[in-house]
Amino acid sequence: APKRRINRVNLTRRHLLAGSGAVLAASALPRASRAAPVSLEARTARVQLTPETYPATEVWGYDGRSPGPELRLRQDERLQRRLVNRLAQPTTIHWHGIRIANAMDGVPGLTQQAVPPGQSFDYDFVLPDAGTYWYHAHQASAEQVARGLSGPLIVEEAEAPEVDHDLALMLDDWRIDPATGQIADDFGNLHDLSHAGRYGNLVTTNGAFDFARDLRPNDRLRLRLINAANARIFELGLSGLEGWVVALDGMPLPAPRPLTEALVLAPAQRADLIVDVTAKAGETAWLARAERDGAVGQARFPVAGTGTKPRRDAPAPLPPNPRMEVTGLADARSISFRMEGGAMGRMQAAVLDGKRQSFRDLMQAGQFWAFNGVVGRTETPLVTAARGETLRLPIVNDTAFPHAMHLHGHHFREVRSDGTLGPMRDTLLVMSGETREIAFVADNPGDWLFHCHMLSHAAAGMTTWLRVT
Ligand code: C2O
Numbered sequence: 146a147p148k149r150r151i152n153r154v155n156l157t158r159r160h161l162l163a164g165s166g167a168v169l170a171a172s173a174l175p176r177a178s179r180a181a182p183v184s185l186e187a188r189t190a191r192v193q194l195t196p197e198t199y200p201a202t203e204v205w206g207y208d209g210r211s212p213g214p215e216l217r218l219r220q221d222e223r224l225q226r227r228l229v230n231r232l233a234q235p236t237t238i239h240w241h242g243i244r245i246a247n248a249m250d251g252v253p254g255l256t257q258q259a260v261p262p263g264q265s266f267d268y269d270f271v272l273p274d275a276g277t278y279w280y281h282a283h284q285a286s287a288e289q290v291a292r293g294l295s296g297p298l299i300v301e302e303a304e305a306p307e308v309d310h311d312l313a314l315m316l317d318d319w320r321i322d323p324a325t326g327q328i329a330d331d332f333g334n335l336h337d338l339s340h341a342g343r344y345g346n347l348v349t350t351n352g353a354f355d356f357a358r359d360l361r362p363n364d365r366l367r368l369r370l371i372n373a374a375n376a377r378i379f380e381l382g383l384s385g386l387e388g389w390v391v392a393l394d395g396m397p398l399p400a401p402r403p404l405t406e407a408l409v410l411a412p413a414q415r416a417d418l419i420v421d422v423t424a425k426a427g428e429t430a431w432l433a434r435a436e437r438d439g440a441v442g443q444a445r446f447p448v449a450g451t452g453t454k455p456r457r458d459a460p461a462p463l464p465p466n467p468r469m470e471v472t473g474l475a476d477a478r479s480i481s482f483r484m485e486g487g488a489m490g491r492m493q494a495a496v497l498d499g500k501r502q503s504f505r506d507l508m509q510a511g512q513f514w515a516f517n518g519v520v521g522r523t524e525t526p527l528v529t530a531a532r533g534e535t536l537r538l539p540i541v542n543d544t545a546f547p548h549a550m551h552l553h554g555h556h557f558r559e560v561r562s563d564g565t566l567g568p569m570r571d572t573l574l575v576m577s578g579e580t581r582e583i584a585f586v587a588d589n590p591g592d593w594l595f596h597c598h599m600l601s602h603a604a605a606g607m608t609t610w611l612r613v614t
């Protein structure tokens with residue numbers, strides 16, 4: 146218990162340093178408060194994303210910031226937030242990776258109506274799993290997320306590992322018009338829709354191109370990495386730091402995995418790392434990312450002072466989350482799932498709005514991709530599962546591009562070709578030409594999206610859904 150209290154003090158101090166009074170106020174609310182929920186306002190804001198030779202950039206953010214405020218609660222707590230829409234267009238919030246009640250999932254036209262400008266919607270749900278999650282707009286998300294509507298959602302374990310700093314780092318990728326310093330307004334760009342998605346020209350960590358944080362020798366950190374980019378796949382590594390992956394997409398690994406090779410983080414994926422400072426005072430440690438011509442800094446950690454602790458032993462695994470096992474694989478129903486289309490693909494035609502159309506006609510409609518020959522979300526689900534049924538989906542990527550497939554409301558495991566199961570995830574990166582099978586227990590009733598998280602792809606056809614009755 147004394148350990149936990151120390152943790153709390155650190156967190157409070159960190160929030161104060163970050164100036165996030167709103168987060169403190171929210172967590173200080175009594176759990177069963179009958180007062181109006183704390184609001185989360187979607188509105189425009191000006192943020193200094195770029196070097197100061199450029200003006201501040203107008204973004205769409207939550208509570209005037211992008212990333213939005215860090216929402217940090219305990220496992221099994223209830224999150225209550227009133228989305229207030231101060232934008233000029235409708236919006237919703239999706240709570241990515243949470244095994245949530247369907248009505249709270251934030252998908253317009255499937256689980257709720259989009260919230261019109263000037264109106265609000267109360268989100269209210271329990272957080273069954275500890276881990277690193279995020280929240281983002283789910284209306285016109287290729288534009289709204291690219292403009293900044295996302296933020297970290299952290300669910301703390303009852304017994305969290307002891308660290309000196311617990312840092313959520315949202316990695317993002319912005320397309321900035323170099324003439325104005327503003328977000329490029331080309332959301333209908335056919336090249337993005339049909340190729341790798343909307344890549345940017347400015348990569349940030351927590352909204353800063355030059356994110357830095359001071360550390361001491363031997364400090365231990367928990368880094369909660371979140372890829373909030375529309376399309377960029379990050380390949381990350383450490384310098385002056387020794388690290389272990391302890392969780393992926395919020396879910397603890399049974400054994401921490403030493404980070405010896407690049408960590409690949411596709412859009413919407415998360416990784417929790419435990420990281421020890423090995424750099425000496427006066428040196429700089431880095432979280433770095435691979436670029437075509439070598440590694441560049443993603444987050445800078447100047448090391449100074451004297452460490453108060455000796456180097457620690459390798460971290461223990463995080464406590465597992467409840468009720469998560471994939472069982473019944475042998476008698477599971479298998480649903481074939483083929484991704485087709487895009488530039489340099491071989492899709493000739495597909496069904497859009499109930500009609501078979503040529504690739505050329507689909508292009509005219511700004512649609513480029515299909516799942517099982519069908520473009521975009523249809524009236525009927527891809528599959529209807531009985532609650533508790535185990536489903537298997539061998540995902541065939543018959544396109545020239547990678548795709549990050551995200552399932553709402555559930556986590557799945559990969560069934561590897563040797564029959565072993567991969568880690569629990571909610572988003573799987575499937576490279577061009579690959580077949581990767583996932584399996585999950587459809588135990589959460591409702592209507593759930595299954596889509597590519599390269600958001601331009603989702604907008605251009607890579608969206609379907611399934612129903613759990
Ligand atoms: Cu994070 Cu449907 O998405």
Ligand code: CU
Nearest residue numbers: 548597599602
């Ligand atoms: Cu895709």
